[in-house]
Structure formats: C-alpha cells, structure tokens
Amino acid sequence: MIARFDPLLPIAEVLAEIGRALEAGPNLVLEAPPGAGKTTQVPLALLDASWRGDGKIILLEPRRLAARGAAHRLAAHLDEAVGETAGYRVRLDRKIGPKTRIECVTTGLFLRQLQGDPELKGVAALIFDEFHERSVEADLALAFALEAQASLRPDLRLVVMSATLDGAAIAALMPTARRITSEGRAFPVTTHHLGDDSATWIEKQMAAAIRRALADEAEGDVLAFLPGLGEIRRTERELGGLADAIVLPLHGDLPLSDQDRAIQPDPQGRRKIVLATSIAESSLTIQGIRIVIDSGQRRVARFDPATGMTRLTTTKVSLANADQRRGRAGRLGPGTCYRLWSANSERALAPQPAPEIIEIDLAPLALELAAWGIDDPSNLPLLDPPPAAALAQARELLRELGALDPSHRITAHGRAMAELGLHPRLAHMLLIAKSRGLGALACDIAAILTERDIIGGPGRSADLGERLELLQSGGGDRGARARIQQAAKDWRRQLGIAAERDGSRSEAGSIVALAYPDRLAQQRGGKGQYRLASGRGAELALDDPLSRESYLAVATLDAGQKSARIYLAAPISLAEIEVDFASLITSAEQVAWNAREEFVEAKRERRLLALVLEEKPLQKPDPDLLRAATLDGIRQMGLDVLPWSNTARTLRARVAFLRRVLPEKDWPDWSDDALLASLPDWLGPHLTGMSRRAHLDRLDLHAALTDSLDWQQRQALEQLAPTHLDVPSGSRVPLDYETAEQPVLAVRLQEMFGATETPRIAGGRAPVLLHLLSPARRPVQVTQDLASFWKGAYKAVKSDLKGQYPKHYWPDDPLIAEPTARAKPRPR
DNA sequence: CTCTCCCT
Numbered sequence: 001m002i003a004r005f006d007p008l009l010p011i012a013e014v015l016a017e018i019g020r021a022l023e024a025g026p027n028l029v030l031e032a033p034p035g036a037g038k039t040t041q042v043p044l045a046l047l048d049a050s051w052r053g054d055g056k057i058i059l060l061e062p063r064r065l066a067a068r069g070a071a072h073r074l075a076a077h078l079d080e081a082v083g084e085t086a087g088y089r090v091r092l093d094r095k096i097g098p099k100t101r102i103e104c105v106t107t108g109l110f111l112r113q114l115q116g117d118p119e120l121k122g123v124a125a126l127i128f129d130e131f132h133e134r135s136v137e138a139d140l141a142l143a144f145a146l147e148a149q150a151s152l153r154p155d156l157r158l159v160v161m162s163a164t165l166d167g168a169a170i171a172a173l174m175p176t177a178r179r180i181t182s183e184g185r186a187f188p189v190t191t192h193h194l195g196d197d198s199a200t201w202i203e204k205q206m207a208a209a210i211r212r213a214l215a216d217e218a219e220g221d222v223l224a225f226l227p228g229l230g231e232i233r234r235t236e237r238e239l240g241g242l243a244d245a246i247v248l249p250l251h252g253d254l255p256l257s258d259q260d261r262a263i264q265p266d267p268q269g270r271r272k273i274v275l276a277t278s279i280a281e282s283s284l285t286i287q288g289i290r291i292v293i294d295s296g297q298r299r300v301a302r303f304d305p306a307t308g309m310t311r312l313t314t315t316k317v318s319l320a321n322a323d324q325r326r327g328r329a330g331r332l333g334p335g336t337c338y339r340l341w342s343a344n345s346e347r348a349l350a351p352q353p354a355p356e357i358i359e360i361d362l363a364p365l366a367l368e369l370a371a372w373g374i375d376d377p378s379n380l381p382l383l384d385p386p387p388a389a390a391l392a393q394a395r396e397l398l399r400e401l402g403a404l405d406p407s408h409r410i411t412a413h414g415r416a417m418a419e420l421g422l423h424p425r426l427a428h429m430l431l432i433a434k435s436r437g438l439g440a441l442a443c444d445i446a447a448i449l450t451e452r453d454i455i456g457g458p459g460r461s462a463d464l465g466e467r468l469e470l471l472q473s474g475g476g477d478r479g480a481r482a483r484i485q486q487a488a489k490d491w492r493r494q495l496g497i498a499a500e501r502d503g504s505r506s507e508a509g510s511i512v513a514l515a516y517p518d519r520l521a522q523q524r525g526g527k528g529q530y531r532l533a534s535g536r537g538a539e540l541a542l543d544d545p546l547s548r549e550s551y552l553a554v555a556t557l558d559a560g561q562k563s564a565r566i567y568l569a570a571p572i573s574l575a576e577i578e579v580d581f582a583s584l585i586t587s588a589e590q591v592a593w594n595a596r597e598e599f600v601e602a603k604r605e606r607r608l609l610a611l612v613l614e615e616k617p618l619q620k621p622d623p624d625l626l627r628a629a630t631l632d633g634i635r636q637m638g639l640d641v642l643p644w645s646n647t648a649r650t651l652r653a654r655v656a657f658l659r660r661v662l663p664e665k666d667w668p669d670w671s672d673d674a675l676l677a678s679l680p681d682w683l684g685p686h687l688t689g690m691s692r693r694a695h696l697d698r699l700d701l702h703a704a705l706t707d708s709l710d711w712q713q714r715q716a717l718e719q720l721a722p723t724h725l726d727v728p729s730g731s732r733v734p735l736d737y738e739t740a741e742q743p744v745l746a747v748r749l750q751e752m753f754g755a756t757e758t759p760r761i762a763g764g765r766a767p768v769l770l771h772l773l774s775p776a777r778r779p780v781q782v783t784q785d786l787a788s789f790w791k792g793a794y795k796a797v798k799s800d801l802k803g804q805y806p807k808h809y810w811p812d813d814p815l816i817a818e819p820t821a822r823a824k825p826r827p828r
Numbered sequence: 829c830t831c832t833c834c835c836t
Contacts, residue, residue, distance in 0.1 A: 091836060108835040230829060299832040421836030458830055
C-alpha cells in the first residue's frame with residue numbers, strides 16, 4: 001500500500017507552507033521541477049484544508065493521458081479505486097462518483113464547463129498542472145478563472161503549478177499570489193556536446209551519434225529526438241542494420257500497437273533505439289532509456305494570417321525543451337545525453353518555447369472570447385496577448401461563418417458552435433449540414449478531420465471519400481477508426497441525430513466546403529495543380545487519383561512557400577458550388593489589358609472569390625472601361641510603344657526647354673514619368689476605337705500633346721521656342737532642341753553675314769548655340785558669341801575656307817557683307 | 829525530401 005503522503009518526495013518539505021499560503025490568500029504559484037511529486041501531493045494536501053468545505057478540487061491537465069494517469073496515482077495514494085474520492089473527466093470518458101472530490105480534467109473540457117458555469121458552483125480550488133507548457137487553453141482558463149474569482153468567487157483558490165516559469169510575469173497576473181519553490185528529483189545525466197555541424201545532414205549526424213553512444217555506453221536503451229517523420233525514416237535508412245539492437249520509430253501517426261512496441265522493452269532483450277518526435281518529450285514515457293540523443297530541432301505549426309493557413313516549420317528547440325528531453329535519460333538511474341550542437345551555440349537558444357497563443361490559428365480563441373463576452377482581450381489577465389493580425393483574421397472568419405455580428409458579439413449560431421467543442425469551422429459545418437439533413441455524414445467527416453488518419457503510411461490518397469468508406473467497411477487502422485467512430489457518435493448525440501449515415505461519399509465535398517469555402521479549389525495548368533478560392537496555389541501528391549477532379553473541397557493542407565500541399569480533400573461539382581455558394585458568386589464585366597496578346601480583353605466573368613467559374617467574351621464593352629484598359633496597357637508597355645514622330649519629339653523638347661529657362665511660367669512637365677502619370681488626360685481623348693497594340697500606330701502624338709496646351713500656351717510656344725529661325729540670308733533654319741542643353745542653330749556661315757549678335761529666343765532670355773558650317777555643311781565653328789567670332793577667329797577661318805572654296809564669297813568685313821545662301825550674292 | 833503535438 002502507498003502512503004497518502006510520501007515524506008521522501010521533495011514536495012513534502014513545502015506542503016505545510018502551501019497549506020498556510022492558501023489559508024492566508026486565495027492564489028498560489030508553485031514552481032517545482034519534474035519528479036517533485038506535485039501532481040499527486042498538492043491536490044491531496046488541499047483535500048484536508050478547512051476552506052474546502054465540501055467543495056471540489058479540479059486538477060487541470062493538458063492531456064487526456066495525463067488526466068487519467070493523475071487520477072490513477074491519486075486513487076492509489078488514497079488506497080481507493082478511481083472514481084471514488086479521485087476521478088477524471090476527459091472527452092468521451094469519465095470516472096466520477098458521488099464521493100469524488102478531486103477531479104482530474106483536461107483543460108479543454110474544463111473551458112466548456114467554465115463557459116457554462118462561470119460561478120464554478122461546488123468548486124473550491126483549481127490547480128493548473130504543467131502551466132509552463134503554455135497552451136492557449138491553459139492561458140485562457142486561467143484568465144477566465146481570475147476574472148470569475150474577481151467578480152463572482154473571491155473564495156475560489158487558484159494554484160498555478162509549473163516546472164519552469166517566469167515567476168515575475170505570472171505574479172503580475174496574480175498580484176496577491178504567494179510564490180513557493182520546491183526541489184525536483186532526478187538522477188544526474190552526463191551531457192556531451194557533439195559540436196555544430198551545419199554542413200552534414202542531421203540524419204547522418206544522428207546515425208553517427210547513435211553508433212558512438214552504443215559503443216561508449218555498455219547498456220541501456222537509446223531515445224533519439226528528431227523533428228519529424230521524414231528525418232526519422234532517413235535516420236533509420238542511414239543506420240542500416242545494427243547488430244544486437246533494434247530501431248523503432250515513434251510518432252503520432254503510428255498505430256497504437258506500433259507505439260506500444262516502441263514503449264515496451266524488447267521481448268527478445270535486444271538493445272532498443274527509439275527514433276522519436278517530440279511526442280516522447282512529455283506525452284509518452286519509454287521504458288529502459290538511459291541514453292538520450294537530441295537533434296536540437298523540432299517541427300512546429302505556425303499560422304500565417306496572410307494566407308489563413310498553417311505551415312509546418314522546423315526550428316531549434318528551446319533550452320527548456322532540450323532539458324526536458326535530457327531528463328528522459330535520468331528516470332532509471334544516472335544517464336547520458338548527447339546534444340548535436342556545441343556548448344557555445346547553446347547560449348543562443350531561447351529559454352522557453354514560444355507560447356501557443358503567439359503562433360497558432362486563433363479562431364477557437366476568438367470564439368471563446370466572444371462566448372465569455374469579451375471584445376478587447378487586452379483587458380484579460382493574459383501573459384501574452386494574442387497577436388492583433390491573427391486575431392483580426394480569426395474574427396473575420398467567425399463573422400463569415402455567422403458566429404459573430406459586425407460588432408464582434410456572439411450570435412445564437414456562434415453559441416451553438418462554441419458548445420459543440422470543436423474548431424469553429426467544423427462546428428459551423430455540423431450545424432449547417434444538420435439543417436440540410438446531412439448531419440451524420442458531417443459528424444463522420446469532422447471526426448476524420450480531427451482524429452489520427454485511418455490510413456497510414458506513404459502514398460496514401462488525399463481522398464476523404466476513401467476514409468468514409470473505411471469507416472463503414474471496418475478497414476484501416478483499428479485504433480484510429482475506433483476514435484473516429486466514438487467522436488462522431490458523441491457529436492451525433494449532442495446534435496440529436498439518430499441516423500448513423502444520412503449521406504453518401506459523393507456529398508462529402510459540399511459538406512467540407514461549408515467549413516472551408518476559402519479552400520474550394522479549381523484545377524489549373526498541370527495535373528494535380530489547383531487554385532484555391534483564396535487565390536493561393538495548392539497541389540496534390542503526384543499520381544493522387546483525386547487529381548482527375550476539376551473541383552475539390554480541400555479540408556487540410558500545409559501552406560508551402562509557393563504552393564500548398566493538399567492532404568485531405570473531396571471532389572465537388574460545379575453544380576454543387578453554384579447552388580451552395582450562390583451568395584458568394586459574383587458576375588462582373590471584366591475589361592482588362594491582356595499583356596501576353598497585347599489587346600483589351602472584354603469578358604463577363606462569374607467568380608467565386610479568386611476562382612473564375614465561367615467566362616464569356618463581351619460584345620459591346622463600355623467605351624470608358626475600354627479606354628481605361630488601353631491606357632493600362634500603354635502603362636505596362638511604356639511610352640516607347642507609342643509612335644513618336646519627329647515633330648512630336650521636337651515639341652516635347654521645346655516645352656522642356658521653356659520649362660527650363662522660364663521656370664516662373666507654368667510649362668507642363670512632359671518627362672516620361674509625368675506623361676505616364678497623366679496619360680488619361682492627354683492621350684485618353686485620342687484613344688477612341690483603339691483596343692490593341694497595332695491600333696496605337698494611328699495615333700498623332702503631336703496633335704495629342706498640342707491639344708493638351710491652352711490657346712495662350714500654344715501662341716507663346718511659337719513665339720518663345722519657334723521651330724525655325726529666319727537668318728540674314730532669308731532662309732528659315734530649323735532649331736534643334738534635342739541634342740544639347742541649349743537649342744542649336746546649324747547654319748552655313750555665309751548666311752549669317754551682316755548679323756552682329758547671336759540670335760536669341762525665349763523672349764531674349766536664351767542665346768542659341770550657333771553651329772557655323774562650311775558651304776558643304778561641314779562644321780567650322782561652334783559659338784554662342786557671334787560678335788566676338790567676327791572680330792577674332794573669323795580671320796583665320798576665312799583664309800581656310802578661301803583655300804577650300806575659292807569660288808565662294810569671303811568678304812573681309814562680315815558685318816557689312818551681304819549674306820547669301822549661294823556661292824556668291826546675286827549681283828545687284 | 830510525404831504532417832509537430834494536443835484538446836473541446
């Protein structure tokens with residue numbers, strides 16, 4: 001027989017102090033490492049407290065296994081059967097009797113109880129075990145309990161127990177709480193750091209470490225922690241056959257019989273190497289372990305508000321995780337732990353894992369808040385507030401499901417959802433399906449989606465229909481099937497559905513889509529490639545039979561970098577989509593530039609969010625939309641696509657010149673950027689009837705730009721920046737505004753005889769740059785000061801020209817000479 | 829190179 005209180009347990013030293021603290025005040029924080037004995041000894045100590053009266057003590061556990069286990073250990077200490085003084089309640093299973101005063105309850109189930117009875121009638125104390133795990137449920141349950149205590153139940157005792165905890169942070173939530181610390185009890189574990197090696201695959205490192213451990217340690221089984229299934233399989237392959245040892249994988253997807261094989265000692269007495277995910281960190285205890293090898297990695301689910309999907313990522317463990325893993329080697333006696341990292345890089349590890357509330361889908365939390373009547377979670381005593389973006393996303397979803405009204409208040413539908421106790425999307429699915437006479441089918445589907453997969457192993461199809469058939473035929477994994485059937489039965493009972501099946505596999509798609517309308521998927525491009533209604537891409541595994549289907553209702557997927565991977569889905573027909581989602585389907589004229597074929601495509605589209613269900617070409621599109629689309633095309637292709645004539649180019653240069661020299665006048669900005677920005681204003685009116693790239697060749701850009709100037713500007717332009725200048729010879733010589741900063745007048749020297757000064761434009765503001773040419777139009781001189789040229793350089797130039805063009809007229813005094821466009825002036 | 833774990 002076990003003693004009710006075990007004086008050898010470390011917690012024994014502080015039990016009296018715990019008793020006194022709870023006499024003095026209602027709240028207590030107890031920090032005690034594993035092995036202290038807190039899970040059994042603390043509830044038993046409270047049983048004897050005078051303040052308890054006949055009230056119950058509720059011990060909150062994160063897992064069903066832990067709740068049942070605690071009840072069994074408590075009953076053993078009381079020398080009773082489970083269900084007498086100590087009992088448990090988990091979903092689908094309870095052992096509680098009229099005498100029960102200590103109830104071991106999963107936190108999730110307790111939240112349902114609390115929402116229904118915030119006063120907690122008949123409850124004297126709540127004990128939060130393993131609070132350091134920081135599940136959303138425990139965070140919320142404590143927050144709600146503190147509120148209930150403050151407003152309704154000042155006498156309610158709250159005890160927060162944790163292996164490692166930031167005592168100061170929790171003290172802020174529970175300002176009056178006493179803090180008590182206890183020692184733990186464990187055998188010493190020798191730690192070897194094997195160093196950082198990012199160049200070698202983790203599987204190779206792990207295999208090498210396992211071989212080394214088997215060689216170094218003469219006895220004891222090995223527990224190796226890896227992030228996931230893939231790493232476990234590859235490490236297994238890497239190890240090959242080991243003499244006298246067996247390798248056993250252990251992960252959550254394994255049938256229970258295989259899990260048991262990994263947990264029990266080998267019947268043939270061989271050494272055992274268990275390759276495990278973090279399932280072996282706290283949920284399962286494996287017998288015979290003396291050696292732990294830790295990869296230092298773990299896989300976590302992160303919710304991405306941008307996609308509304310969850311993504312699995314591999315991250316480094318926290319120090320608390322690593323220590324918890326190491327502790328698994330010190331259960332039987334002194335142990336050994338190998339860490340696949342260095343003592344140095346260990347200092348960079350986070351002390352604790354991120355609390356769940358930071359990283360996961362907050363739709364369930366948002367519904368709990370609404371059911372509790374809370375709009376703003378910042379008023380709640382939470383250690384970490386829910387991230388605003390994820391919470392907003394969650395509330396938007398709940399609004400779409402009809403669980404919240406626009407001011408975030410819970411609706412009757414929302415209340416019914418919350419009471420069902422499953423993810424809000426699935427709760428909504430059950431309620432709506434029931435109203436359509438398909439409630440039983442929906443219960444089966446919800447159970448398939450929430451429980452372990454009935455089909456195991458690689459190469460399984462994503463088809464939900466196969467699972468539905470296995471449920472009925474009695475195939476697939478027995479343990480998984482039993483749980484699925486149990487869960488479905490429980491929901492049918494809650495919903496008052498008598499039938500076991502009321503719909504067929506072919507109706508599964510339209511049921512699933514009730515929960516995940518944003519995951520309706522339409523096939524596109526290659527086989528197995530889909531577009532989701534949310535706009536993201538998704539794909540099936542190669543050769544999945546489902547990839548024949550044009551439309552899928554997707555239930556579970558993993559958001560990858562580019563494309564999400566579909567894990568469970570059911571086919572749905574276009575006709576079903578049309579009927580079920582009529583309110584989400586929009587029909588709109590779509591007039592848009594088709595960049596590939598360079599024309600305006602006008603069509604009528606029927607869409608469901610990002611999916612185009614049907615499209616028809618439009619015979620007479622709205623001319624305004626047509627013009628806007630053409631403008632959009634020009635914007636995409638750039639200004640160079642337009643037919644720039646010389647006159648149009650010159651016009652832009654003339655205006656740019658005036659903008660430069662007369663900044664006080666409002667000459668328009670006709671730079672590329674500005675013209676692109678004002679495209680609708682100056683080009684829009686000229687685009688009538690133009691809907692493809694080839695049509696643009698008909699444009700007169702000179703006219704379009706000129707039209708955008710007012711009458712006065714047009715007059716001023718001709719005066720201030722003329723296209724041509726009259727020179728003394730009588731010729732009209734073109735001005736070049738484009739090649740240089742200043743306008744260039746290229747003219748034969750002889751035509752300028754008689755001109756004393758450089759010609760000026762822009763109202764005299766700017767002299768032109770003279771390019772004086774030979775009779776054969778070879779450049780002779782560049783000047784901006786004609787007067788100085790005549791006086792100075794002309795003399796030398798003249799003699800040169802005379803040599804080359806002896807028959808031409810080269811007067812000594814150019815100022816009084818007669819200008820000419822010919823070799824010599826006409827004789828008078 | 830095919831999904832971490834848990835719960836109502």
